[in-house]
Amino acid sequence: MRTRVVVLGAGFGGLELTTILSETLSDSIDVVLIDQSDSFVFGFSKLDVMFGRLPASEVRHFYRDIVKPGVRFLQSRVQSFDPAARRVVTADGTFDADILVVALGADLDPAATPGLVEGGNEFYTIAGAFALRDVLPKFERGPAIIGVTGKTFKCPPLPVRPP
Numbered sequence: 001m002r003t004r005v006v007v008l009g010a011g012f013g014g015l016e017l018t019t020i021l022s023e024t025l026s027d028s029i030d031v032v033l034i035d036q037s038d039s040f041v042f043g044f045s046k047l048d049v050m051f052g053r054l055p056a057s058e059v060r061h062f063y064r065d066i067v068k069p070g071v072r073f074l075q076s077r078v079q080s081f082d083p084a085a086r087r088v089v090t091a092d093g094t095f096d097a098d099i100l101v102v103a104l105g106a107d108l109d110p111a112a113t114p115g116l117v118e119g120g121n122e123f124y125t126i127a128g129a130f131a132l133r134d135v136l137p138k139f140e141r142g143p144a145i146i147g148v149t150g151k152t153f154k155c156p157p158l159p160v161r162p163p
Contacts, residue, residue, distance in 0.1 A: 022068030046129035
Protein backbone atom coordinates (compact mmCIF):
# COMPACT_ATOMS: atom_id res chain seq x y z
CA MET A 1 0.00 0.00 0.00
CA ARG A 2 1.31 3.44 -0.97
CA THR A 3 1.71 6.13 1.66
CA ARG A 4 -0.54 9.16 1.08
CA VAL A 5 1.26 12.46 1.71
CA VAL A 6 -0.62 15.75 1.61
CA VAL A 7 1.44 18.95 1.69
CA LEU A 8 -0.32 22.23 2.38
CA GLY A 9 1.54 25.20 0.95
CA ALA A 10 3.70 25.45 -2.15
CA GLY A 11 6.24 27.96 -0.96
CA PHE A 12 9.90 27.09 -0.50
CA GLY A 13 9.13 24.47 2.17
CA GLY A 14 6.37 22.67 0.29
CA LEU A 15 8.20 22.73 -3.04
CA GLU A 16 11.47 21.47 -1.59
CA LEU A 17 9.79 18.68 0.36
CA THR A 18 7.76 17.44 -2.61
CA THR A 19 10.88 17.54 -4.80
CA ILE A 20 12.80 15.38 -2.32
CA LEU A 21 9.88 12.98 -1.97
CA SER A 22 9.55 12.70 -5.75
CA GLU A 23 13.25 12.00 -6.20
CA THR A 24 13.67 9.51 -3.35
CA LEU A 25 10.35 7.78 -2.62
CA SER A 26 8.21 8.15 -5.73
CA ASP A 27 7.63 4.38 -6.00
CA SER A 28 6.07 4.12 -2.55
CA ILE A 29 4.10 7.34 -2.02
CA ASP A 30 1.30 9.41 -3.50
CA VAL A 31 1.86 13.13 -2.99
CA VAL A 32 -0.70 15.93 -3.24
CA LEU A 33 0.57 19.51 -3.03
CA ILE A 34 -2.15 22.07 -2.29
CA ASP A 35 -1.85 25.84 -2.60
CA GLN A 36 -4.36 28.62 -3.17
CA SER A 37 -2.16 30.21 -5.83
CA ASP A 38 -1.37 28.90 -9.28
CA SER A 39 2.22 30.11 -9.26
CA PHE A 40 5.31 30.90 -7.23
CA VAL A 41 7.27 34.17 -7.25
CA PHE A 42 10.68 34.42 -5.62
CA GLY A 43 10.70 37.32 -3.16
CA PHE A 44 13.61 39.10 -4.82
CA SER A 45 11.86 38.91 -8.22
CA LYS A 46 9.26 41.34 -6.90
CA LEU A 47 11.99 43.98 -6.89
CA ASP A 48 12.72 43.34 -10.58
CA VAL A 49 9.06 43.95 -11.42
CA MET A 50 8.74 46.88 -9.03
CA PHE A 51 11.70 48.72 -10.58
CA GLY A 52 10.62 47.88 -14.14
CA ARG A 53 13.48 45.51 -14.97
CA LEU A 54 11.15 42.59 -15.78
CA PRO A 55 7.46 42.23 -16.58
CA ALA A 56 5.35 40.34 -14.07
CA SER A 57 4.85 37.51 -16.55
CA GLU A 58 8.58 36.69 -16.46
CA VAL A 59 8.83 36.14 -12.71
CA ARG A 60 5.83 33.86 -12.22
CA HIS A 61 6.65 30.15 -12.06
CA PHE A 62 3.47 28.15 -12.57
CA TYR A 63 3.18 25.11 -10.32
CA ARG A 64 1.85 23.00 -13.18
CA ASP A 65 5.23 23.50 -14.88
CA ILE A 66 7.53 22.95 -11.89
CA VAL A 67 6.04 20.18 -9.78
CA LYS A 68 8.00 16.95 -9.99
CA PRO A 69 6.82 13.61 -11.36
CA GLY A 70 4.49 11.78 -9.00
CA VAL A 71 3.35 15.00 -7.32
CA ARG A 72 -0.22 16.06 -7.98
CA PHE A 73 -0.73 19.80 -7.68
CA LEU A 74 -4.12 21.14 -6.66
CA GLN A 75 -4.88 24.85 -6.71
CA SER A 76 -7.45 25.25 -3.97
CA ARG A 77 -8.05 27.15 -0.77
CA VAL A 78 -7.64 25.18 2.45
CA GLN A 79 -10.80 25.63 4.49
CA SER A 80 -9.75 23.56 7.49
CA PHE A 81 -7.47 20.77 8.57
CA ASP A 82 -7.38 18.35 11.46
CA PRO A 83 -3.79 17.39 12.31
CA ALA A 84 -4.85 14.55 14.60
CA ALA A 85 -7.06 12.94 11.95
CA ARG A 86 -4.67 14.03 9.15
CA ARG A 87 -7.63 15.33 7.17
CA VAL A 88 -7.79 18.43 4.99
CA VAL A 89 -10.91 20.12 3.69
CA THR A 90 -10.45 22.35 0.66
CA ALA A 91 -12.82 24.19 -1.62
CA ASP A 92 -12.39 21.23 -4.00
CA GLY A 93 -12.84 18.31 -1.65
CA THR A 94 -11.55 16.44 1.39
CA PHE A 95 -8.17 14.72 1.55
CA ASP A 96 -7.10 12.09 4.05
CA ALA A 97 -3.39 11.55 4.53
CA ASP A 98 -1.05 9.12 6.18
CA ILE A 99 1.34 12.05 6.53
CA LEU A 100 0.08 15.64 6.63
CA VAL A 101 2.57 18.47 6.22
CA VAL A 102 1.52 22.04 6.97
CA ALA A 103 3.82 24.55 5.29
CA LEU A 104 1.40 27.41 4.75
CA GLY A 105 3.74 30.23 5.72
CA ALA A 106 2.31 33.44 7.10
CA ASP A 107 -0.31 35.81 5.77
CA LEU A 108 0.21 39.54 5.81
CA ASP A 109 -2.34 41.86 7.34
CA PRO A 110 -1.80 45.36 5.91
CA ALA A 111 -5.07 46.50 7.51
CA ALA A 112 -3.45 46.02 10.94
CA THR A 113 -1.40 49.17 10.25
CA PRO A 114 -3.83 52.11 10.38
CA GLY A 115 -3.83 54.05 7.10
CA LEU A 116 -1.63 51.67 5.13
CA VAL A 117 -4.39 50.21 2.97
CA GLU A 118 -6.04 53.61 2.38
CA GLY A 119 -2.97 55.70 1.66
CA GLY A 120 0.11 53.55 1.43
CA ASN A 121 1.89 50.96 -0.62
CA GLU A 122 3.59 47.74 0.31
CA PHE A 123 5.91 45.44 -1.60
CA TYR A 124 5.59 42.19 0.32
CA THR A 125 2.58 40.82 -1.52
CA ILE A 126 2.85 40.02 -5.19
CA ALA A 127 -0.01 42.37 -6.00
CA GLY A 128 1.53 45.17 -3.91
CA ALA A 129 4.97 44.87 -5.44
CA PHE A 130 3.59 44.67 -8.97
CA ALA A 131 1.38 47.73 -8.35
CA LEU A 132 4.42 49.74 -7.23
CA ARG A 133 5.83 49.33 -10.73
CA ASP A 134 3.27 51.95 -11.81
CA VAL A 135 3.61 54.15 -8.70
CA LEU A 136 7.38 54.58 -8.40
CA PRO A 137 8.03 56.30 -11.77
CA LYS A 138 5.47 58.97 -10.84
CA PHE A 139 7.14 59.76 -7.51
CA GLU A 140 9.46 62.71 -8.10
CA ARG A 141 9.92 64.30 -4.70
CA GLY A 142 8.27 64.86 -1.36
CA PRO A 143 8.03 63.00 1.89
CA ALA A 144 8.20 59.25 1.95
CA ILE A 145 7.57 57.21 5.06
CA ILE A 146 9.04 53.75 5.29
CA GLY A 147 7.41 51.81 8.08
CA VAL A 148 8.76 48.66 9.63
CA THR A 149 5.68 47.32 11.35
CA GLY A 150 7.11 44.25 13.02
CA LYS A 151 10.27 42.58 14.18
CA THR A 152 10.37 39.91 11.49
CA PHE A 153 11.24 40.49 7.87
CA LYS A 154 9.72 38.88 4.84
CA CYS A 155 11.57 38.47 1.57
CA PRO A 156 12.50 40.68 -0.19
CA PRO A 157 14.28 43.03 2.18
CA LEU A 158 13.78 46.78 1.86
CA PRO A 159 14.25 47.69 -1.82
CA VAL A 160 17.31 49.64 -2.80
CA ARG A 161 17.67 51.01 -6.28
CA PRO A 162 20.99 49.89 -7.75
CA PRO A 163 23.40 52.69 -8.68
